[in-house]
Amino acid sequence: MDIAGKTAVVTGAAVGIGRAIAARLGAAGAAVVVADLDAAGGEQTRALIGPTARFVQVDLRDDDAVRELMACRPQILVNNAGGGAVLQPCFPDASVERWTASLDVNLRAPMLTTQLAIPRMRANPCGWHHSVMTRPPVAAFAARPVTTVALIVGAVLTALSGRYGYHRDELYFVVAGRHLSWGYVDQPPLTPFIARVSTAVFGDTVMGLRVLSTLSTVATIVVVALIAREFGSERRGQILAAVCAAVSGFVLGVGHLVSTATYDLLAWMLIGLFAVKLLRTGDGRWWLALGVTAGIALENKYLVVLPIGALFVSLLIVGPRGVLRSWWLLAGVAVAGLIALPNVLWQFQHDWPQLKVAGGISEDDGTENRIMFVPLQILQLSPFLVPVWIAGFRRIWRELPWARPVALAYPVLCVIVLAAGGKSYYALPLLLVLVAAGCEPTLRWIERHRVVAVVGLTLTALTSAVFTLPVLPASAADFVIPVNKEQGEQIGWPAFAASVADAWDRIPPGDRSTATLFSGNYGEAGALVRYGPGHGLPSPYSPHMSFWDWARPPDTNTGPVLLVEIERTPIFESYFRDCEQVGTIDSIVANDEDGTALVLCSAPAEAWSTLWPKVRQFY
Structure with a gap:
């Protein structure tokens, strides 16, 4: 015009x-x-x-x-x-x-x-x-109470961060942080880099590793309140948004651990905030903020393309399409591409291994992911928050027509994730945006049902804490593992390494100089890197994920091979000679490591340089 x-x-x-x-x-x-x-x-x-x-x-x-x-x-x-x-x-x-x-x-x-x-x-x-x-105005930010809510969550996460132990992914991130690169087989470089920084600054302990993860969660809660503010929430609505985020199981669960999802969540919330600002004000310069955030997020995980893609589709369907006709959009895309370029080049130079990993996830878990998608959308955030995000969707659609693309982006994203066979948590961050939008109508409901609201909030906080945080004794974690298996993946690693050491001792001392410790899984390999030296174990080798790239056994290792297998696999053992199970991991909880087989073989079937390409596992 x-x-x-x-x-x-x-x-x-x-x-x-x-x-x-x-x-x-x-x-x-x-x-x-x-x-x-x-x-x-x-x-x-x-x-x-x-x-x-x-x-x-x-x-x-x-x-x-x-x-x-x-x-x-x-x-x-x-x-x-x-x-x-x-x-x-x-x-x-x-x-x-x-x-x-x-x-x-x-x-x-x-x-x-x-x-x-x-x-x-x-x-x-x-x-x-x-x-x-x-232009719809926004209220002043309720900085003090919102920050107080976020800091309380930070204090709780800090107090509990030393319980149980490292998660299998954290053990992998710590090792990856010692092999800094612009990319890895299964992920971009940001999370391993953050793990390296956190342990260097705050100490090489499980608590030191999780400090930056805790701070990221504190920031996430503040951003959710800021999104509520953009939707027109006054002081009480912003506080409620912060509280809802603080008691949601997904926020607490990823905030307790160091994971790509931890920093993904903060990035998605920032993208949601900037997208709402863009739609509310019509100021195209917010595309630049979106581009910077997306570029950094792409250095953490490629999933960030999903919410942005869903938002673009929604804009084309319900408008306003005018925000797409902006040079700022092109600038944002250019900035995102420039920031993400180092990892993209790494993936290109290594034949796009991350696509192989994604294909493995879809092939192995796609059917289960599709079946459990809807139930987990309800459970993982919290069943008690379902009315809030439904109210948020309805409010946007009926009262905030300028924000309809944000509401529509959630079902669009769900369709994309279901089609790809992705994991249910891929769509959860957009639910938090809808929760932020639903706080105003929820406040009106609370005015009429104060007792019910207090009981519901208390139950939400308690159930989220029990199922996502290490509040139960480790021996009682089987109660929550069927709902949240990540609890079990933090338990038993020192005992695991001790059991492997007992099996290693079956190798005659004279043969150990040419023997190989071989783990089939990245988490178990990470645990052996962490706890193995304390039991006199050598550095482990693994064909899984980026462990395959970091080291392979020398051809001079012609002696015994101790295989650590989550379950015995004849095809895998065919690469070795005279294999016999000499031990079993007996975990105190029903995690993935419980029942892991310790198999001792007399030697590799061929030279490691020949064998190594054959045993590689991308997923």
Whole structure:
């Protein structure tokens, strides 16, 4: 649309978004009227735009001043002025005068300016498109209570971070962090790098490893509250959003551990925040923030393309498609690509191994993932939060039409994940965005059902803690493992290494210099790297994931081979001679390692350099 020479009035244009809108209109050739009470800021905006702009100082609470402003008969009107600053510090302390002033600025002035603009637009003889835009204001951020909620969660995670022990993935990340690279077989480099930094700064312990993960979760809770603010939540709604995030099982579960999902969740929440800001304000520069966030997230996990892809599809379906017609979108894509480029080049140079891993996930687990998708959408966040995110979807669709692409992105993403056979948690972050949107209607419900709400919140917190955090004795973890198997993957690693050491002792001392410790799984290999030296074990080798790249046994290792197999596999054992089971892992819980076979073979069937390509496992 050509707006060159058209008159545009922008209220509240002295600073922030109003200034950005005015500058964008001026750059497109419009004659901009910068309207604001702030004379200094208004003159700065006028100077920024140049000679096609003029500043009008106006108090929007004064009807006569508003009529004088609109005498210019604009073809474009942007009602940007507004907000809740006149009610600060909080509503209970606001005077009647401040309340009236807030209504005048937020409601009365936009009504009057729009009424005065419409006759000119109706009388237009040329059919040129005229526009009125009223930007929805946001409330002040409830920084102190929201931060308090987030820090309480951080304190709980810190207090429990030393319980149980390392998760199998964490053991792998620690080893990967010692082999820093722009990529790995199964993931980009960010999480191993963070593991390296965290242990270097806070100590090479399970608690030291998890510090940055805890901080990431604290930030995630704050961002969820900020999203609620963008949806129009006042102080109480923002606090409720933070509390809902704080007690959700998914947030607590990934926050307790170091995992790619931990940092993915924060990235997805930031993408959700910037997407909502983009839709609410129409300011294309938020594409740049989206691009930076997406680029960093791509250095952690490729899953970030899913919510962005779902958002694009939703924009094409329900609009507003105008946000796609922006050079800022191209800039955002370029920045994301530039940040992600090192890992993409690594994957290209290594024949895209991550695609092989993804294919293995879909092939081996796809059917189960599809069957359990809907139940886990309910269970993993928390069944008690289901009414909140349903209310959020309905609220967006009925009351916030500008945000409909965000709501539609969730079912679109679910369809994509189901089609690909992906894991259920891939779609959970967008549910948190819907939870943030649902806090306002939930508050209205709470007003009528306070006791039920308190009981529900308490049950949510308790069930989430029991099923996702190490609050039970390790011996009682079997109670929660059927729902959350990750609990069991943190238990028993020192005893596991001790059992492997007992099997290793079956090898005659004279043969150990040419013997090989061979683990079929990355988690078990990581545990043997961590705890093996304390039992006199040599460095393990593994064909799994990136362990295959880091080291292979030398051809001089022609002696016995101790295989550590989650389950015995004849095809796998055919690569070795005279195999006999000499031990079994007896874990105190029913985790993946319970029942692992320790198989002693007399020698590899052929030289390791020949054997190594044959035994590689991508998943």
